[in-house]
Amino acid sequence: MIEYGKYKEGIGAMDTEQRTTIRYTFPFGKGLRLPPLDKSVLGGKGKQLAEMAAIGLPVPPGFIITTEACLYYLHHDKQLPKELTDEVQTAIKLLEGQMQAGFGNKDNPLLVSVRSGAAISMPGMMDTVLNLGLNDETVIGFAKVMNNEHLAYDCYRRFLSMYSSIVHGLPREEFSQALEAAKAIAGVHEDVELDVTALKGLCHTYQELFKKHVGHSFPQNTLEQLFGAIKAVFSSWDSERCRLYRHIHHIPNDMGTAVTVEAMVFGNRNDQSATGVGFTRDPATGERMFYGEFLTNAQGEDVVAGIRTPHPINLYQKKITESSLTSLEELMPDVYQELKDTVNKLEQHYRDMQDIEFTIDDGKLYMLQTRTGKRTGLAASRMAIEMLEEGLIDEKTVLRRVSPEQIEHMLAPVFHHRDKQRATAMMVAKGLNAGPGAASGCLALTSAKAIAYQSEGTACILVRKETNPDDFPGMVAAAGILTARGGATSHAAVVARGMGKPCVVGCSALHIDLQQGTVTCGDYTLKEGDPISIDGSTGEVFFCSLTTSPSEILQVLLTKEVEPENSRLYHYYSTVMALADKYRKLKVRTNADTPHDSSAARAFGAEGIGLCRTEHMFMDPERLLDVRRMLFSTHEEERNAATQKLLPHQKEDFKRIFRSMHGLPVTIRLLDPPLHEFLPHDDHEIRELATRLSIPEKKMMDIAHSLKEHNPMLGYRGCRLGVLNPALTLMQARAIFEAAAEVMLEGGKIYLEVMVPLVSLEQELLHQKILIDRVAADIAKDYGLCILYSVGTMIELPRAALLADRIAEQAEFFSFGTNDLTQTTFGMSRDDSAHFLPSYLQGVPNPSDSQEKLQLIHDDPFQTLDCDGVGQLIQLAIERGRKVRPNVKCGICGEHGGDPSSIAFCHKVGIDYVSCSPYRIPVARLAAARAALE
């Protein structure tokens, strides 16, 4: 038990009380009891083999070596636990009895497969060894017992090459080359056509190869073979490839893998033998049909490796794939029927689509694997909805079956698969997949150029080293955005995601030459106007044109090109969404700065605006001069005149937003960014502005210089602007309340929330609230109306969270600005974290063992809320705020508002709503529902 406790922590498999001594192996097979342990100990594959055997399905017998043995191995310098040797030998004995054969027995040898089986399946990632138990002597006995020399040597050559590459890491190519050479000499095309002599020769060649690389002969002791294979599977858990897979799929690194050792059955015995894989429903479309492929006279690896073209499993599939190959349904109708029945039984048992492997050994069916199948977003929705209709699952299970990411994929535009394959050669680089979707167009290197293309009606991709607020119009104009710098939460990524625009960032292989107007990558150079394509779901960049089409769901919701009743995709989407809305507790609002965004958000189901930033309104090129006049003019009349000129524009924007959100709450944030963002950036432009504002050039330079900050993120911004420039707050408040009043007069329903940004002192909020309340009272009087509104604040600085009780005395709502809160809590700027955060996420060499990697952080805290640190502040702020003002409304409006795991956290801590970009709303609705079910 001591060993157990040492590395068992965090697995949480079972009550440790139940087991008084460690046991690492568990047999399975017909008539054997199911081990009382879960997948985290037995692995998915082992657990389900044992289950299949227990419910009477045909499974070759075998035994499982648990994940605990793997963890022991990994934590003890690659030593297996001592007890394991005995336990394995006992298990082998049992197997020998079941199979009536002896392991290593030269007359009647038992052959086994050794496979990995992690708790969470990692298809194609980990290693398998087949036909283990053969050596130079047993192969002869095996041939005799089977009465099939061809089978024996086919198995032996397969075993020799698999064992060599997997257990000893020898280069696979050399084995393939030897096989090809043998086929060339024999003058045959298919492996299976090699005769016994050729196979024997191949076995000899393979053994020579082994000796050359390893330095000694191929191990003849079958137990040595077995432990070698077990160790190889354990070690593969820590391979670079598996770590990467786990990183991408958010699977913990400390789970370990189990091993299953199973008696071999032989799909390569004869023409009445076969091996295949299948899905109980179509994983691409979700259609309810048995979908699969098989090969006769083959072993499992042949199907996966694609050496021979596999056959369709049934007539239906044969028809839709227009295949001319014989189906299993035609070839072995009885076995097919048994397989189909088995498959149905499995789906009924697991109540989910299964991904199966089977082998037919001389006409007898064996199941080698069943697991929940991976699927596309479309398939996930369709299957869940249809299983609900079939009564197989309930509504809550539907919501658990469709992941938020799958909804996201359903919404993204796509490149045609075939088109993309054709363009492989032009795939020149890969960046970070920052905004899902595919976009193609001509290269634009500046915002102006992108706008010019748009006005010509030409789609373009805006390619920039990095983007800044000035590029916003160009980003709006472009079909997709590609940057050479920045991470997943860089400006480009955030803005693009907000617009649902395909975006690839941090593509450092690109060299952008603005002088020459070119983008170079390796040997390829594009000029402005040349075609370029990006796949924001994968990060791929193509130096050519590819065709795209918007998701059908968007065609229903936004462009209205498709009628809802004509879209199956929309049907599944809307059914899942309706269920999500039924179960979720969190409200979902949107971050929207424009009437256009607001309308899109409503179509996606937004229940209000959680964050309407006003700075984008200021950045409009047509207004910028007046904005600058208002902010920087040294003449009071000019400042006032500019303010008066701006007011109607801001008001008009607000009116359009209010109209589009009729009846729903709208949260408007007062101006937030540092003033210098409104200044022209180079000397030439500053000079020009000085002339237009009739300010001496030197004075203008001084203003520009004095606004320059060392750390603008921590500088003169947010409510600090409004506290020192009350006229700015008054102007914004006036625009907001006049807009509200006028829309009310039109009959609009308004629930207005005015939000003060970057508060760290309760007095700041008090100051701003007095101004806002005064304007509200004046306007209510002028228009003779009662305007429903509340004043609240962003909680985006640690101090505000810590003093939320004091702030709640003024604030009627809290909106957690998790972007800034993450920055300040970590002391890490979003923009500058690119220097180190990617390495932190990928892991750096572990200083205690440079072979290993030390991952410093598991998720990008700008994408997934850091529950431990930032989350702690949020929780604390909610508690303290509600102590003073029990009904203080709490929302979050950072990037995290659209991130599923962050949404789960928000649900848990009692947030009232999340706010995210319009295109993330469906994701958020679903994530909120799933959180409510947890």
Added chain:
Amino acid sequence: MIEYGKYKEGIGAMDTEQRTTIRYTFPFGKGLRLPPLDKSVLGGKGKQLAEMAAIGLPVPPGFIITTEACLYYLHHDKQLPKELTDEVQTAIKLLEGQMQAGFGNKDNPLLVSVRSGAAISMPGMMDTVLNLGLNDETVIGFAKVMNNEHLAYDCYRRFLSMYSSIVHGLPREEFSQALEAAKAIAGVHEDVELDVTALKGLCHTYQELFKKHVGHSFPQNTLEQLFGAIKAVFSSWDSERCRLYRHIHHIPNDMGTAVTVEAMVFGNRNDQSATGVGFTRDPATGERMFYGEFLTNAQGEDVVAGIRTPHPINLYQKKITESSLTSLEELMPDVYQELKDTVNKLEQHYRDMQDIEFTIDDGKLYMLQTRTGKRTGLAASRMAIEMLEEGLIDEKTVLRRVSPEQIEHMLAPVFHHRDKQRATAMMVAKGLNAGPGAASGCLALTSAKAIAYQSEGTACILVRKETNPDDFPGMVAAAGILTARGGATSHAAVVARGMGKPCVVGCSALHIDLQQGTVTCGDYTLKEGDPISIDGSTGEVFFCSLTTSPSEILQVLLTKEVEPENSRLYHYYSTVMALADKYRKLKVRTNADTPHDSSAARAFGAEGIGLCRTEHMFMDPERLLDVRRMLFSTHEEERNAATQKLLPHQKEDFKRIFRSMHGLPVTIRLLDPPLHEFLPHDDHEIRELATRLSIPEKKMMDIAHSLKEHNPMLGYRGCRLGVLNPALTLMQARAIFEAAAEVMLEGGKIYLEVMVPLVSLEQELLHQKILIDRVAADIAKDYGLCILYSVGTMIELPRAALLADRIAEQAEFFSFGTNDLTQTTFGMSRDDSAHFLPSYLQGVPNPSDSQEKLQLIHDDPFQTLDCDGVGQLIQLAIERGRKVRPNVKCGICGEHGGDPSSIAFCHKVGIDYVSCSPYRIPVARLAAARAALE
């Protein structure tokens, strides 16, 4: 009682249970009981007048109107509480009885003075009205009763002008001009020489002036006069001047002032009358002598205003001031003796030096005020020590009597007072007094120039727009530092304070023209090399030379020019320090980066180094090229060679520091600042570096560009550098441990603490600790030594504080980096806060009443720890850290380590030590002791 509770909060005067109805007035005088209330209600002046009367000292009778009436007035739109009218009239009646005169009675009028009296005295800040009760009729009666027409009209003209200016805000100059005109016509020099006719004329002129400005005649109703004066005193609490005073002296704004109304006695009755002020000991030197000044035939205002030269109070003072004027001791020996006895009695009673006011009315002494006297640092120490010796106070009281600021003043170099007065005209500007002390020298505009002057042996003042790390050598070379930008914690201020160097920052009136090599302020322009002087204790800037001398204490401790036994100043200093050390619980360490700083710190009593930064070692111009080679070279051999070259230098620095700290703990922080700080700043220098490092120019530019950060404070710095560049950590650890080993071999005693900066993730610390431990083990083996060391971390990011429990699993000590922690908790960069923080501190127009100011924050959080926010994180981190590791040592090493009120907080929350710059150590020792006494 309801009214009471409403504005009484925070005053905490007395148990509210004791009083069932509000009473706003309390009489005092011979035979009257002392009101059972404290200074916060009665005001300092009123309370002490009542006390003097109660112990039988001669005090004219009167009554007090409490601070509660003032607060009511200020919170009720300047309306007095209703009850007050009756109460005041009752009190007046009592006074009439005591004085045998009638208020407003034209035959025998009662005259009173109306004075302010806040709980904490604010000398010279608030308003007083004398001789109230006179009008055109009572003045006649008063003349008759007094049998002194001159006295009556002298009192009347004084009353008319005081009342006009104080109650109605009329311009004082017009009254002075009228007085001057009257004297000119009469051909006399002194006010007192004006005859009755002239005085009558003046009264008429004054009344005309009043009517002209106010629009109606001067009020003849004496009660109207009285309430006008009371309101004026109450209002003066909120005057700009008083708010500023309170801000500077950290007095809360919500205390309000009391009013004392007291029967007049007349120092201007005749030549047997006089008025004067005095101190029971010399407030400048602390010498035990009665010190004071007086004028015969005068009222109090005459002494304060300096219209006539006051006389010395006694022969002793006459002698030391070489005065030829008659002393009171000579003029009225009996009265003097009575005064001296009274003064002694007061000191015995209050057990502290008293600041008194008295009046002699026709040979009879009256005490008009006694309060604890303000004093210089020297005087405070001397008096406290001597009173201890006299048995007047105990040791703890000594520590309460000397403030940390007073110790600071004792250590600062000074301008000669007379020299400074002479230079008034050349005092061209005032900035923030950032580093106490006085410095004079020639103007240097660049670091290089300052170094050049130093090498010539010429003292200079470095004047920069702002400073950065490059300026460090110049700052070391200069005698004082003056900047046009930055606040009290700007780079210049922090560095200067660390060196105990006089410094004035944020002097925005200066215009620096580097091209011309000039500094301009108003009409004055200095060229480089011209003399300039700064007083870092006051913020004054002089465009001329002034002589300075270092504090005598420093001459004893550091330069050893003075023997301890020959310095009285040192005697007082060291006695106070010894007492402080006896009572304090907190250890005091120093922030020191150089052997020189370490030695100074030990002389000041440091008990170790709490923060030794290593970046200054890197910035040495002679090493910078190798540092750059190590950090930026693209050739590995060159990097290694540079590292090897640097190692002995770093090691040598550490050895010298270890030697100077023999037997005391030394905390060394690994490299912290962003790498770009080590890069050359302009293109030319980058090109040069590229050549020297044999890196293509473009590549070098790229490196420089890639290291540029938007928010360097939140960027790639601190342990992030060491995690991604383990070689850097290894090199630093090697230098540290080799130095330790070698000093140990010399016989040195080492307690080493290695500190990892800017940790936000526990894995960062783990990573760095593994490297450090490995180097430590290697070196211990190589040298055959056991090196005592621990590894800990800065807690300087909110996340580190929140997760202190996890971090404590690795960290053996926490050092709170309160500078960074303040920046991130507030979301406010130290450098950039200059845009708004000064306005926050001074207050902005209150949006509900623009006449008032709304102060957003009371103390600069970079100077005084923000206990509410930042302090909360510190407290929480200590609790959580100690839960996991009960003996985790906790210190603070930000700027706050030398700030008395921050030190008090540190004591309260259980910090083990504070660390501050060497010159702040005495301040910290005393502050720590005072905290322990609280």
